[in-house]
Amino acid sequence: MNLKPSKNLEMLPPYLFTKINQLKKEAYEKKLDVIDLGMGNPDHPTPAHIVDRLCDTVKHHKNTHRYPQAKGMPKFRKAVSQWMSKRFGVDIDPENEVLSLIGSKEGIAHLCMAYLNPGDIALVCDPAYPSHFNGPILAGAKIHSMPLLAKNNYLPDFTKIPQNVLKKAKIMFLNYPNNPTAAIVEDNNFWNEAINFCKKNNILLVSDNAYSEITFGDYRAPSIFEFEGAKDVALEFHSFSKSFNMAGWRLGWVCGSKKLLYPLEKLKSFIDYGSPTFMQLAGVAALLGDDSPVREIANTYQRRMKKLSNGLNKLGYNAPQTKATMYVWAEFPPELKKEGSLKLCEDLLRKTGVAISPGIGFGKHGEGFARISLVTHDRRFHDALLRIAQWTKNYKK
Numbered sequence: 001m002n003l004k005p006s007k008n009l010e011m012l013p014p015y016l017f018t019k020i021n022q023l024k025k026e027a028y029e030k031k032l033d034v035i036d037l038g039m040g041n042p043d044h045p046t047p048a049h050i051v052d053r054l055c056d057t058v059k060h061h062k063n064t065h066r067y068p069q070a071k072g073m074p075k076f077r078k079a080v081s082q083w084m085s086k087r088f089g090v091d092i093d094p095e096n097e098v099l100s101l102i103g104s105k106e107g108i109a110h111l112c113m114a115y116l117n118p119g120d121i122a123l124v125c126d127p128a129y130p131s132h133f134n135g136p137i138l139a140g141a142k143i144h145s146m147p148l149l150a151k152n153n154y155l156p157d158f159t160k161i162p163q164n165v166l167k168k169a170k171i172m173f174l175n176y177p178n179n180p181t182a183a184i185v186e187d188n189n190f191w192n193e194a195i196n197f198c199k200k201n202n203i204l205l206v207s208d209n210a211y212s213e214i215t216f217g218d219y220r221a222p223s224i225f226e227f228e229g230a231k232d233v234a235l236e237f238h239s240f241s242k243s244f245n246m247a248g249w250r251l252g253w254v255c256g257s258k259k260l261l262y263p264l265e266k267l268k269s270f271i272d273y274g275s276p277t278f279m280q281l282a283g284v285a286a287l288l289g290d291d292s293p294v295r296e297i298a299n300t301y302q303r304r305m306k307k308l309s310n311g312l313n314k315l316g317y318n319a320p321q322t323k324a325t326m327y328v329w330a331e332f333p334p335e336l337k338k339e340g341s342l343k344l345c346e347d348l349l350r351k352t353g354v355a356i357s358p359g360i361g362f363g364k365h366g367e368g369f370a371r372i373s374l375v376t377h378d379r380r381f382h383d384a385l386l387r388i389a390q391w392t393k394n395y396k397k
């Protein structure tokens with residue numbers, strides 16, 4: 001047989017982490033002591049009260065073993081609405097304006113299929129979380145990149161999008177606090193601009209708020225629904241993965257007006273049954289429970305970010321500390337940069353066992369950078385820095 005996968009699938013290179021994972025496997029086989037700072041995969045376990053709720057539900061509530069309600073059980077949607085109100089002061093109707101997801105990645109990919117046709121254009125930041133560009137490509141659409149540059153505080157410049165692109169643009173992805181740059185929106189007027197721009201050009205604005213809770217000090221990330229007119233144009237994705245250390249549980253939600261949500265709900269009704277009911281109930285425990293574990297998670301990342309960023313800056317990297325996320329976005333020293341981030345990250349992993357993600361994997365404008373996830377024990381960062389220091393010194397020679 002000579003069967004080829006779909007053209008849309010063939011358009012995509014292997015997933016960013018496939019290559020890094022292969023190299024990691026080789027490193028493990030060579031008995032290298034791997035320090036894995038590649039994926040944004042939280043290293044601490046899910047808070048105990050959430051785990052307890054899951055175990056209790058699975059054990060004692062046999063009904064939860066049956067098919068779930070695809071759009072999310074009422075209790076889950078109500079908890080989301082209460083949380084959105086308490087956390088952001090926004091009004092989300094639990095009946096019509098919330099959809100549960102099997103993680104926000106699933107929702108983002110399916111949203112693209114629900115809205116995009118071949119020939120449509122998706123406005124995607126560069127660099128970006130890979131699903132923001134892979135999702136539209138899988139749906140047969142084209143990408144128009146909006147560069148995120150340090151000189152613009154890693155915000156896109158909407159005025160640079162050509163008119164002929166705007167005519168075909170149907171969806172725009174924004175993600176702040178941002179993966180991979182760790183940037184935040186300092187001036188909230190940006191959100192008003194984005195809303196007005198999308199309204200004017202008839203574009204669905206997708207706010208990916210996966211890191212809304214991973215913020216430091218006094219900084220609090222907003223919901224897009226805090227800004228006027230957002231319900232007319234925007235959907236917002238939320239994830240349990242980072243806020244509650246629940247990456248493996250696969251649970252998230254999207255909220256927004258009934259009208260904008262409905263195509264995704266309809267599409268998903270043909271594909272999945274939603275997250276398991278016991279998982280949704282554990283999600284309720286997470287959302288309505290004490291929020292001190294969430295603050296503790298954020299504090300851990302802040303502590304690690306400070307340590308790694310200080311260490312890397314001393315080695316000639318440009319690795320700023322920011323006010324959010326679980327990543328350090330590090331620019332390689334000028335003498336190394338020309339080698340390209342993929343080659344550099346591969347070499348670092350092979351020689352030292354430290355796995356980090358090449359910036360190019362997040363888009364053309366990520367070249368020259370690496371994203372380092374803050375997902376290992378605090379003590380290991382000292383070790384990682386020593387290895388990176390030695391490797392950098394040897395590479396510069």
Ligand SMILES: Cc1ncc(COP(=O)(O)O)c(C=O)c1O
Pocket residue numbers: 040102103104105106129175179208210238239240241247251252
């Ligand atoms: C910006 C962004 N959105 C969405 C996701 C996916 O989250 P989930 O685990 O809810 O699918 C991630 C995961 O790293 C992310 O960085």
